[in-house]
Amino acid sequence: MKQNKLNVVLHHFLNALIPIFFAFLLGGIAILVAGENPLETFYILFQRALFTERGLTRTLHYASPLILTGLAIGISFKAGLFNMGVEGQLLVGGFVVAVLGYTYSHFPASVLVPMLLLAGIISGILTAMVPALLKAIFNVNELVVSLLMNYAIIHVLQYLTTNVFRDPSRGYVSTHMIGSSAILSRMFGTRITPFFFIALFVFLVMYIVFNHSKLGYEVRAIGKNLEFSEAVGMNVKKKILIIMTYSGALAGLGGAGWMMSDRYAYTLNFSGDPGLGWDGMLIALLGAHNPVGILVAAVFYGALKSGSQAIAIHTSVPREIIAVIQALLILFLSIKFLKENKFLERLTCRFMPKKPEGEEV
C-alpha cells in the first residue's frame, strides 16, 4: 500500500519533470536566438529567485495569488468543468476592491481589510455564476461562455477605468489608489505580506475540502463519470453551482489580495501578461489538479516570475522569455509521458460531438 502511494507520487513528479525539461530545452533555444548563454541565464534565474533572501520572499509573494488561481482552476477541472473565466473573475475581484478600497479609505483597517477581501470573493462568485447557471440550467458549454466573458469583462473594466473611476492626476489610465488602511503591507522588512498567509490558510482549507470532505469526493465522482454520479442520486446541477462558487471565490480572492498587496490601483495591466488566471491554468496542470501539487507548482512559477526580473537586469534576454517557457510547459504537459490519465481522457470525451441531435452546445 505504502509502496503504491510512493509510486503515485513519483509518477506525478516525473510527469511534471519531463515537460519542465523539454520546456527549458526549447526555451534555451529561444535564449540562444537572443544571443545569450541559456545555462547561465537559467542559473541566474533560479539562483536569484530561490537562494537570496530578497528573491525568495519575492517568489513567495508572487506565488500567493497563483496558489489561489491554481486551486480555482484545479477544483473545476477536477470536476470536469472548464472554468476558463478565472482570469475574468480575478479581474472583477481586483477592480471592485480598487473602487471600494478608495471609496471607504476612511474606515479602519480592521474593518476595511476583511470587508474588501469579502467583496473580492463575492465579485468572483457572481462573475462565475454566469457560466455556471447557463451550464447547470441549459447545459451551455461553459468553456466557450467563460472564455468569451473574459474579453467582455476586460472591455467593461477598461471602460469603467478610463471613464468613470479614473484618477485624473495620473499620466496613465488607472483608478485611484486604495487607502492606506486597505493595504496589506510588507512584513519583517521583506516582500512578504499577510496575503501570503491568507493564501496558505486557504490552501489548507482547500486541502481538507479536496481530500477529506464529502464535496471533494463528489467533485472527483462528477469528474470521473457525470451520468453515473447523477444516476446514484447526486444533484449534479447543484454541485456544478457549488464547484463554480468555490472556483469564483478563489479567483476573486486572488484578485482582491493582489490588489491589496501589490498593485494598489486598477490599471489596464493589473494582472500582467498572460494574466494570473492563465498562470493558474499552468499551475493546476503542473500540480496535477492536486492541492499539494498546486502549492509546489505555484512556488515554482513564483520563482520563474521573480527570477525573470533578475534575467532582465543581469542579461540581455527579454523577460518575456518566461511566458514562452510557460506556454511550452503547458504544451508538453498536455501529454502524459508515463501513463494514460483517465481523468483527462474523460474531459476530452465530453467535447466529442457524438450525435448531432444530442450534443452539448
Added chain:
Amino acid sequence: MDILRVMYDMLYYAGPILFCTLGGLFAYKVNVINIGLEGMMLFGGFIGALVIFYTGSYLLGLSGAIFLGIALGLLFSFFGITKKANFIITGFAINLLAIAIGYYALALMGSTDINIIGEVRTMSLKLNLPVLRSIPVLGDVLNGHSVLTYVAFLSIGLVHFIMYHTKFGVYVRVAGESPEAAEAVGINIHKIKYAAIIVGGILSALAGVNVAVEQIAAYTPQITAGTGFIAIAAIYCAAGSPMKSSAYAILFGLMQALSRNLAITLGGIAGLLHIIPYVTVIVVLTGIAISRHKKTNIRGYAHE
C-alpha cells in the same frame, strides 16, 4: 450611422472569422475541437508580417504563414492524435505560445508592433472589381475588400463542396461519425484526422494574414481578440454544417461591425460597445442550447 458602411464592415470583420470557422469545422467533424485556432491565426499574422517586414514581399509572407499553419497543424495532430494528448490543453498551449513568442520577438526587436505600412500599403491590397462595383446600391458594399476577404467568402462554397461532394469530405464525415466503419472499409483515420487539422491550420493562418497584413498592416499580439473562439462558437451553434456555421460567422461579423460603427457615433460610451460581439455569441449559444435541451431533455444530463 451609415447602413452601407456597416454592411461593408460586416464583410470586412466576417472574413477572418469565416477562415477560422471553415478551418475549424473539419477538425470538429472528426471529433477534435481545435481550441488552438486563435493561436494558429496569431502565428499566421505574426509570420506573415515578419516575413514582409524583412523581405517586402507579400507573396513570401503569405507562403510563410501557410507553411507555419501546416507546421502548427502537424504539431497539434502529433500531440493530439498520435500522442493522445488532451487536445483542449494542447490547443490552449498553442494560443499562449503564439502570444508569448509574439511578445518575445517584439522585445528582441525593441518595438511594440511589427509595422509594415510602408511595405504593403493596405489601400493597394483592396481589390477594385468593375463587375462588383457596377452592382446598384450594394456595389460599394461588395467592392473594395482585400484579396483574402474574397477568398474567405469563396471558401464557404468550396468547403461545402469538399465536405459533401468529394471523397475526402466523405472520409472526414465517416471518420467522425463512425470510426469503426471507416476503419473496416480501410480508411486510415489517423491520416484523415491529420489532414482535417492541417486544413484548419492553413485557413487560420490565412485569417491572421488577412487581419495583420491586409487590414491593419501591423502585427501586435492582440490582433486576434478572440476571433478563434468566436469561430468555435459559430461551429458549435451550427453543429459543423459549413453553410450554417458560415451564416453564424457572418452574424458575428455584423456584431463587430455594429460595435465599431456605433462606437464612432456614440463617443464616450464607445469602449463599452466592444462587448457586443462576445455577448451576442453567448446569447446565441444559450438560445441554441435551450432549443436543443428541450428536444433531448432526458434526465437532464444524459445527452451531451
